[in-house]
Each structure stands twice: as structure tokens, then as C-alpha cells.
Amino acid sequence: MTVLVLNSGSSSIKFQLVDPVAGTAVASGLVEQIGESGSGIADHAEGMQRAYQMLDDSGADLAAVQAVGHRVVHGGQRFYQPTLITDETLAEIERLSALAPLHNPANAIGIKVARKDFPAVPHVAVFDTGFFHSLPDAAATYAIDRTVAAEHGIRRYGFHGTSHEYVSGRVAEVLGRPLSELNTIVLHLGNGASASAVRGGVAVETSMGLTPLEGLVMGTRSGDIDPGVLMHLRRAAGMEVEQIDELLNRRSGLKGLCGVNDFRELRALIEDGAEGSVAAQLAYDVYIHRLRKYVGAYLAVLGRVDAIAFTAGVGENAASVREDALAGLDRLGIAVDPQRNRADSRDARVISAATSPITVLVVPTNEELAIARAAWRFV
Numbered sequence: 001m002t003v004l005v006l007n008s009g010s011s012s013i014k015f016q017l018v019d020p021v022a023g024t025a026v027a028s029g030l031v032e033q034i035g036e037s038g039s040g041i042a043d044h045a046e047g048m049q050r051a052y053q054m055l056d057d058s059g060a061d062l063a064a065v066q067a068v069g070h071r072v073v074h075g076g077q078r079f080y081q082p083t084l085i086t087d088e089t090l091a092e093i094e095r096l097s098a099l100a101p102l103h104n105p106a107n108a109i110g111i112k113v114a115r116k117d118f119p120a121v122p123h124v125a126v127f128d129t130g131f132f133h134s135l136p137d138a139a140a141t142y143a144i145d146r147t148v149a150a151e152h153g154i155r156r157y158g159f160h161g162t163s164h165e166y167v168s169g170r171v172a173e174v175l176g177r178p179l180s181e182l183n184t185i186v187l188h189l190g191n192g193a194s195a196s197a198v199r200g201g202v203a204v205e206t207s208m209g210l211t212p213l214e215g216l217v218m219g220t221r222s223g224d225i226d227p228g229v230l231m232h233l234r235r236a237a238g239m240e241v242e243q244i245d246e247l248l249n250r251r252s253g254l255k256g257l258c259g260v261n262d263f264r265e266l267r268a269l270i271e272d273g274a275e276g277s278v279a280a281q282l283a284y285d286v287y288i289h290r291l292r293k294y295v296g297a298y299l300a301v302l303g304r305v306d307a308i309a310f311t312a313g314v315g316e317n318a319a320s321v322r323e324d325a326l327a328g329l330d331r332l333g334i335a336v337d338p339q340r341n342r343a344d345s346r347d348a349r350v351i352s353a354a355t356s357p358i359t360v361l362v363v364p365t366n367e368e369l370a371i372a373r374a375a376w377r378f379v
């Protein structure tokens, strides 16, 4: 018995077949370049056929699929729990595209195709915004005209919620303490990056807002920026809204600062010392500075912090980021142990010194497992 977990993007489908009881991935893969000329994959329906073929080739049994879990980016104000997909909920997910124009339409297409292919099993939507439904109003509200905000659904929603929820839960397991007693800062550092403050298992603050553009410096996204910059680009540079959108989402962050968005390439640029290493070093410094700022802010938001957890591609793998972001914070109760931090391990582990009042951890995220378990509850 397995759950098929789908993350359908505009030109890609990420899939994983999960055994929700054992908690293991049976098979996984990625179909890319959907709809791109020369790829031979005209649309998502064909992309899914490709995915089934890949699963079949790996020896997986598609007849054993008992549920399909769909990652959906935006749940708006209405959806925050894992939700059984019906014609009506699907229509609502499509209506929420105004809030997530890049993501929800692609998620909806994936759902439609998979419902046709697996008509007899429950399909469950798990929302990236869901975990942050609990944000207090003071954290979720932008200080703008409230009638304008209400009319257009403008508030802070937060994203990567499945990961933040999973990782904060894992922290409690690893530390052997009740989740309800733990205050944790989770730093999800992947291509996209976000921070959250979690009090007793409930999210009270997060760095992403109306869209996944706010907050930390990311691979290609700017994160926090003075909104005045947007008006300036419009007026002084004559840029159109679409161009500004593209600039901030795709040509900013690490990529904008030094030309590469992958941390391994960034490190190589810095170490090679040639042309480009100055820009790469600055990109790294800006990234670390922003991260430290958020850690400091969330220490204040939570008041008492028990744990700080790093997760996702950069957070799990880049020891220097963990070390540099938290360096010199002993007076705030944070002491990373250099040796533990550099240990070569794939497991969830503590990397702070035994004497550190705040425990620092590396916790591999597993959004697919979290989605599979959520979907499994509907079987």
C-alpha cells in the first residue's frame, strides 16, 4: 500500500511513491521540460504518463496506490488542513490563482490529470500555507489601508509550511521532549528559503508573506526589499510590472548578486579567488547577514528559544552557512560546535555544544512523507 505524492509545477512534475506506514520512499523521480519545444512532452497529461513509466520501470506497483497527495502552494484563507479534493475544492484552488499565479494553476492541472488516472482513490491537497494559518494577527497583518487589504486578501500567508511543521515536530522527537513545550526557530534554506518561529507546535511568525518573495535572500529571489524600490524601478527605469516581477523573482537573490544561485557554485566562485569572487563573497555576506537578522528577530518574538533547526538543501548541507549565521551569539545562548557541525551525516542531529542553552540541529526535511501521511488519513 502506497501513497503517490505529486508536486506539479508549470513545466515539471516531481513525484514520489511513499509507504506512509514505514515512512519510506518506494520510488521517486522528476519529469521536466513539460510543454517545452523539443522535449517530446506536450503537456502535463503526457508528463504524468512519463512519470508512471518511470515508476513502472523501477518496479513500483501503481495498482497499490491507495491515495494521491498533492502539494498545493496557496490555500488562501479557506484551506489550511489537508483537504479532500472534490470538483468544488478544485474550483476553489483554481480561484486562488490570483494569489499564486505561478503555482496554483500548475498544481490544479496536476490534480486534474491525476484524478483521471486514479479515479478510485482519495486525492488530498496539502497546502504550503496551511501551517501558518495560526499566525497571530499582529504577525499576519501588513500595515496598509485595511479596506484595501481586506478587499484583495492582502496579508501574510507564509509558505513551506509542510516543511516547517514536519521539522519542528522532528525536533521534539530528536530531543525527546513534548512538542507542546518547545519553542523552535526553523530555517528552511533551499532554493527558496524561509524562517519560522514555532511555539509549542504552533507557528507564530514566518518570513514569507503574501507571496514567497518576502524574507530571506534566496537562490533567485530578493527576499525583503523596500517597496519603494518597485516604484522607483517603474518611474526611473520605466520597467513594467511583469519585468519587475521577473527581476525580483528570477534575477535577484544570490543569482542577481553574483550570477549563480547554487551554493556549491557560489563556494567554488569564492574559493577560486578570480574575477567574480568579490561579487560571490558579497552575495554570501548578504545572505548570512539577512539570516542572522531573522534569527535575532525570532529570538525576540519567542522570548525563550529551545532549539534552532536548519533544513533543506543549503541548511542540511552547507556547514559554513550554519556556522557563520550563528557565529558569535554565545551571549544569546547559541554555541555551535564546529566539529559536530562539520560531521558527515545524513541524519537529524544536534550540532551545538553540550553547554549551549539553545540546541542547534540539522534536521532533513521530508515534505513528501508529511504529504503522504496527511493523504493516508483519508484512506
Ligand code: ADP
Binding pocket: 189, 190, 191, 192, 219, 261, 262, 263, 264, 312, 313, 314, 317, 318
Ligand atoms: P528546493 O527549494 O528546490 O526544494 P532544495 O531544498 O533541494 O531546493 O535545495 C537546493 C539547493 O541546496 C541548491 O540550489 C544548492 O544551493 C543547495 N545544496 C544542495 N546540496 C548542497 C551541498 N552539498 N552543499 C551546499 N549546498 C547544497
